[in-house]
Every structure is written in structure tokens, then in C-alpha cells.
Amino acid sequence: MRIGCPVCGDRDAHEFTYQGDGSRTTPPLDADQDQWFAHVYERTNPMGRHTECWLHTGGCRAVLIVERDTVTHEIFSVRLAGAQAAIHDEEAGQ
Secondary structure, three states: OEEEEOOOEEEEHHHOEEEEEOOOOOOOOOOOHHHHHHHHHOOOOOOOEEEEEEEOOOOOOOEEEEEEEOOOOOEEEEEEOHHHHHHHHHHOOO
């Protein structure tokens, strides 16, 4: 599998580390124990098109949001996560 890093270009998946489900949100810090338990331990194992977080450990160290099919490994989109995207766009003059 190859992942197209927006900073470094097309790279082999071995340069990246899977960081988890990109569609989940973290509960607020004052959430009760049941909400935190569910967030940490109760996860689905989706089949098909899914959003994931990946870290480019062997390159620029950027956190990426990758939309891919978990069955075929086809990648539909890759973008920088959060504040990194704004910094990258500003440096590129966008």
C-alpha cells in the first residue's frame, strides 16, 4: 500500500504508523467514567470505506487523515490533520 503524503509525496505504507479511527471524537475531560470506558475500549471494526489517522513516522512526522477501504486498501483521500493543514496551506501561499 502507498500513501500520498501531502508534504513528502507518494510513500510506502511502511513509513507510516496507524494511529486509530479518524472519525471518533474524544469525550470532554469532565466526562463520566462510562463515557471514557466506551471511548478507550469499545471500538468497532469497520469493513469498507473508513477514515483513519496515520503518522508519517519515517518522513515529515505529520499526522494525516486517510480515507481508505479497509478491505481492498484503496485510498480515496489523504489530508493533513488539524492545525498542520492550516500551517501547510499558509506556507504554500494558499
